[in-house]
Amino acid sequence: MNQFTNYVELQAEKAENLSFCRGIKLLHIRDKVETMLGFIGKGGIFEEYTVHSIEHIDEMLKIVEWLIPDITKEKMTYAEWLMLTLAIYFHDLGMVVTKDEFEHRDETGFKEYKEKVLENTEEFEYEECAKERGDSFLYQEFVRENHAARIRQWIEGKNARNLGEAEAVCQEIEDILKNLDKMFKADLAMICESHHKDDIEDFSKYKVKKMYGNTENEKVNLNYIAIILRTADLLHITRDRTPSVARRLINVSNPVSVLEWEKQMAVRAVRPKDQRNEEGVVDNSKQKDTIEITAYFDGAETAEAYFGLSSYLQYTRKELAKCCEIVEKAQKREGAVGYEFPWREVDESQIEVNGFEKKKLQFTIAQDNILQLLVGHTLYNDSSVVVRELVQNGIDAVRLQTEYEKRNGKDYSQGKVWVEWNSVKRQLSFWDNGTGMSIQDVENYLLKVGASKYRDEVVKKQFPNFTSISHFGIGILTCFMVANDIDIVTSSDEQEEANSINLRKVNGSYLLRKMDKNELDVRIKQHGTMVKLYVRSDVDMAKLENDLRKWIVVPEIPVYLSLTAMKI
The missing domain is CATH 3.30.565.10 (Histidine kinase-like ATPase, C-terminal domain)
Incomplete structure (x- = not known):
């Protein structure tokens, strides 16, 4: 990539001359992150997981373009766009596992993790999973559970062995972000971890007016940035994360992975639903508040994937409601006026099925x-x-x-x-x-x-x-x-x-x-x-x-x- 085309990155690039980040080049950071993301899924770790490459980053950036209302875009500072963009770049890097890290797995917290898993797992179940792949399937679960905490430590310049031996990755991230102010970098680490935590409504931690310099453009609403990161990550469930060619090549067999791949393979589009006026005519002047999911499940064998998607969307509804409530509290209690989050519902009416009944039954x-x-x-x-x-x-x-x-x-x-x-x-x-x-x-x-x-x-x-x-x-x-x-x-x-x-x-x-x-x-x-x-x-x-x-x-x-x- 020679230059940015996405609105979010274009706005973030304008922060390069601010006092707390002079010397950084966002395009250079993106190139380095793209290279590092390419290691996810290599060496037998996460090879059956859905795509977490630079394509995932780009799709999240596109989602953010419509996720943030125009009224809020006009209010956001260059520092906020930079914080959001870097958080999107780095939030999944904790899933990078080098060959050297895996070889030294028993010298880290994985050893204790494995012992606890084995205590609560039937012997035949473990043997069934381990006979083909050894510890790799268990290590990827260890990393998956801790990937948000891992990237926080790495951005902070720490290489705590309890979450895996990753000296080389930690050093690479340190080099990428060397021109970034330490306070800003610490908050970036916190935001990256936040997408796997349940504490975003803590305004003492995620401050709505964090200053990194004396100018208005050096202010960041950390609470809002954390909410947008989480939501964009939740909503990237389209089939581009599960390319069929890649699936054929790696022969996905893990049952959980199969369900995840089938679920996302079916999703064609995630977009804001058009608002209509009293006469039923599309009214583009009205603020959209519903996210529309378009998907197609073909054949009875995809029914479990449909069920999985439906359950996931139910979880997404709860997360949207929680985010709406937090943003409203931030506006009333913390004075975060203008930072809007209008998304209140998920529309499943464009999900089509063939070969089974779409209707869900309840007692x-x-x-x-x-x-x-x-x-x-x-x-x-x-x-x-x-x-x-x-x-x-x-x-x-x-x-x-x-x-x-x-x-x-x-x-x-x-x-x-x-x-x-x-x-x-x-x-x-x-x-x-x-x-x-x-x-x-x-x-x-x-x-x-x-x-x-x-x-x-x-x-x-x-x-x-x-x-x-x-x-x-x-x-x-x-x-x-x-x-x-x-x-x-x-x-x-x-x-x-x-x-x-x-x-x-x-x-x-x-x-x-x-x-x-x-x-x-x-x-x-x-x-x-x-x-x-x-x-x-x-x-x-x-x-x-x-x-x-x-x-x-x-x-x-x-x-x-x-x-x-x-x-x-």
């Missing part, structure tokens, strides 16, 4: 039934209830399917319930070839706490002689006593396609997608349901296995128990 409450439940019954507190409820649900589904067949003049005697427990993978699965669930059943009964299909008046009229074992409509909720993640696949005669539901935490949103019935296990291919629980590590396995043996005693319907890799 709702059947209030009368819940009140009866809470008044008449104590809350459950052990894994035996989970087994009992799901076995009973399976039996009820089989018995109701028998009633359906009788009504159609058929003899249904093949009803079964299977329970499978794999103690190595900590996966507990319940299968039945009963009625299965349509999408209406999922929304009206599965996710409506206290509602039961078997007590629905329509079902009662159709099958007056049918009486369910389960009563309260809380079977699926009990699963969260032992698991945070639950997958359900269900096939109903009422629909040509099956339904797959992924539940992530009891108070979260849930993802629905359709499946071809030909892809299903033969047990539920025609009709039936599979519920798989990913049992948490804090659940007592011995008690769970004992509960499984205890509750699998049902004379009416065959219940098959399969115990895999159990230590008996």
Whole structure:
């Protein structure tokens, strides 16, 4: 690059003659930073992470152009533009890992970090990750968690070995910033670290009127700069961070990395949404306050990535709300008039999907039934209830399917319930070839706490002689006593396609997608349901296995128990 074209860098360049930074050349700094950023992802460290190169820097600078309102641009000083630009340049440099640093990893704080991780990790899980890449996967997590603190130390001229041995990188940064005033440099280090901290509302730390010289252009609102850095970093989630060629070359395999790549590969644009007047006509004179996300997810295999993006945008909404609140406090309490942050919402209406349902499902409450439940019954507190409820649900589904067949003049005697427990993978699965669930059943009964299909008046009229074992409509909720993640696949005669539901935490949103019935296990291919629980590590396995043996005693319907890799 021979000269700047971005508005932010052009404004920052004007600070080169200010008293606290005479002698610096922003273009030279950028060139040096670009070279250093090129080391991220080399040598087996961060090679599966999304792009953190100079392209990430340029995209953040473009976001800042529209992120800062015109009224604030007019007020900002040259020193503020310089602080913001340098913070964008340096904020991810803590992820640089040299070959020499990795070779000396056990002489730093990594050794203690590794010991703590191993204490809380199942041996087979660690071996699975380590057998191909050794310590590299664990070291990159150590660096990722500490990269913001690392760059702060390096800018301050410190090479604390607790965060890794990085003498060469620290010296390079010292040379790049040698003409920068020490006070300004210390605050730059603090701002770079701030994008991974949760203390921006501390005005005694992030002062709104920090002076580095006697002129107005040498004043910096550190609080506002930290907010803009964090927001711009949050919003750079477009596909340019995940070039498909690079992905093919490095063959991303880490599950977390795969989800991150797929999520960002789908995002086409992040931009301010047009404001409209009362007649619905675009009005460019109105200040924009909503960020519009354009994305496209093609195929059922991208559904988890869509779910990940949606969760990320929910987090982004919370961060925007927090930033709005902090800026308003700064204006009222600290006199930071003119520093505006209008962004209050994220619009997902331009996110398109193909191959699964975009609609996110949530638990709702059947209030009368819940009140009866809470008044008449104590809350459950052990894994035996989970087994009992799901076995009973399976039996009820089989018995109701028998009633359906009788009504159609058929003899249904093949009803079964299977329970499978794999103690190595900590996966507990319940299968039945009963009625299965349509999408209406999922929304009206599965996710409506206290509602039961078997007590629905329509079902009662159709099958007056049918009486369910389960009563309260809380079977699926009990699963969260032992698991945070639950997958359900269900096939109903009422629909040509099956339904797959992924539940992530009891108070979260849930993802629905359709499946071809030909892809299903033969047990539920025609009709039936599979519920798989990913049992948490804090659940007592011995008690769970004992509960499984205890509750699998049902004379009416065959219940098959399969115990895999159990230590008996």
